[in-house]
Amino acid sequence: MTPTDLDTALMRRAIALARESVASGGGPFGAVVARDGRIVAEGCNRVTVWNDPTAHAEVVAIREACRALASFQLEGCTIYSSCEPCPMCLGALYWARPARLVFACTRDDAAAAGFDDELIYRELALPIEARRLPISTLLRTEGLAAFTDWRAAASRRDY
Amino acid sequence: MTPTDLDTALMRRAIALARESVASGGGPFGAVVARDGRIVAEGCNRVTVWNDPTAHAEVVAIREACRALASFQLEGCTIYSSCEPCPMCLGALYWARPARLVFACTRDDAAAAGFDDELIYRELALPIEARRLPISTLLRTEGLAAFTDWRAAASRRDY
Numbered sequence: 236m237t238p239t240d241l242d243t244a245l246m247r248r249a250i251a252l253a254r255e256s257v258a259s260g261g262g263p264f265g266a267v268v269a270r271d272g273r274i275v276a277e278g279c280n281r282v283t284v285w286n287d288p289t290a291h292a293e294v295v296a297i298r299e300a301c302r303a304l305a306s307f308q309l310e311g312c313t314i315y316s317s318c319e320p321c322p323m324c325l326g327a328l329y330w331a332r333p334a335r336l337v338f339a340c341t342r343d344d345a346a347a348a349g350f351d352d353e354l355i356y357r358e359l360a361l362p363i364e365a366r367r368l369p370i371s372t373l374l375r376t377e378g379l380a381a382f383t384d385w386r387a388a389a390s391r392r393d394y
Numbered sequence: 395m396t397p398t399d400l401d402t403a404l405m406r407r408a409i410a411l412a413r414e415s416v417a418s419g420g421g422p423f424g425a426v427v428a429r430d431g432r433i434v435a436e437g438c439n440r441v442t443v444w445n446d447p448t449a450h451a452e453v454v455a456i457r458e459a460c461r462a463l464a465s466f467q468l469e470g471c472t473i474y475s476s477c478e479p480c481p482m483c484l485g486a487l488y489w490a491r492p493a494r495l496v497f498a499c500t501r502d503d504a505a506a507a508g509f510d511d512e513l514i515y516r517e518l519a520l521p522i523e524a525r526r527l528p529i530s531t532l533l534r535t536e537g538l539a540a541f542t543d544w545r546a547a548a549s550r551r552d553y
Binding site: 238242243246247250253254256257258260262263264265282283286287288289291294297298301302305306307308309317318321322323324325326327328329330331332333334335336337338339340341344345347348349354355356358359360368369370371372373374375377378379380381382384385386388390391392393394 | 397401402405406409412413415416417419421422423424441442444445446447448450453456457460461464465466467468476477480481482483484485486487488489490491492493494495496497498499500503504506507508513514515517518519527528529530531532533534536537538539540541543544545547549550551552553
């Protein structure tokens with residue numbers, strides 16, 4: 236897809252947010268959510284500032300955009316990120332279902348700056364027993380009751 | 395790892411949270427963060443209730459636990475989830491760095507109930523150009539300035 240002047244302007248804003256984030260004590264990442272050429276929400280990395288390991292730029296921008304649109308879906312939106320999203324953020328993107336993603340730096344650039352997204356990508360692709368994080372399972376049969384409840388719920392809102 | 399009675403009790407609490415979530419209009423997922431045998435924080439799925447696609451049980455519990463501990467790391471904590479985490483939640487777990495994860499139902503159980511975590515696992519493992527989500531890149535060289543700022547930042551807090 237050929238980038239438009241608008242794409243370029245919105246990515247410059249995401250990069251500016253990344254630099255402002257560093258200046259205000261956060262990690263070097265910024266993101267913008269836009270629809271129909273207008274910015275819906277912006278975010279930057281606030282992990283250490285807010286004591287929130289999930290406060291990556293994309294997650295912050297997605298949450299804020301959903302609040303602004305009063306929706307749990309970002310239909311028709313484009314997300315501009317100053318860097319390739321980590322697995323957490325890419326997962327958040329799939330759940331939010333925007334129309335497209337544009338990013339500037341790569342996961343290798345992030346790794347060179349000390350952010351090991353690549354390790355997490357590798358871990359997610361491994362079988363559970365091969366991962367560094369110790370993982371065990373327990374009470375699956377009891378747990379299935381929640382899904383039984385879900386299927387029967389009159390108030391169910393699929394997402 | 396052999397589960398302890400404490401593991402069983404904490405997982406039962408995570409499952410109870412999943413069922414309470416359905417009863418209060420949310421998705422069928424619950425999670426508990428515990429340390430030294432005590433519950434630090436609890437969470438359940440609030441995606442449609444809060445209009446927040448990132449409000450999965452694990453993310454809600456991790457954010458709340460970090461707030462309770464005033465830390466962006468969950469050192470020494472165990473996360474109990476009523477279901478195998480999706481890629482977003484597993485990514486969040488890696489960033490939060492708990493000691494271990496225990497889950498009840500599997501991603502296949504989630505898929506059978508209509509939650510397509512497996513699709514997202516498959517997408518993340520694909521090269522960018524093969525994914526369903528349209529992704530493009532733009533302004534990488536300009537974006538690198540944020541990492542240059544980061545390396546030079548006196549106030550930098552690694553995470």
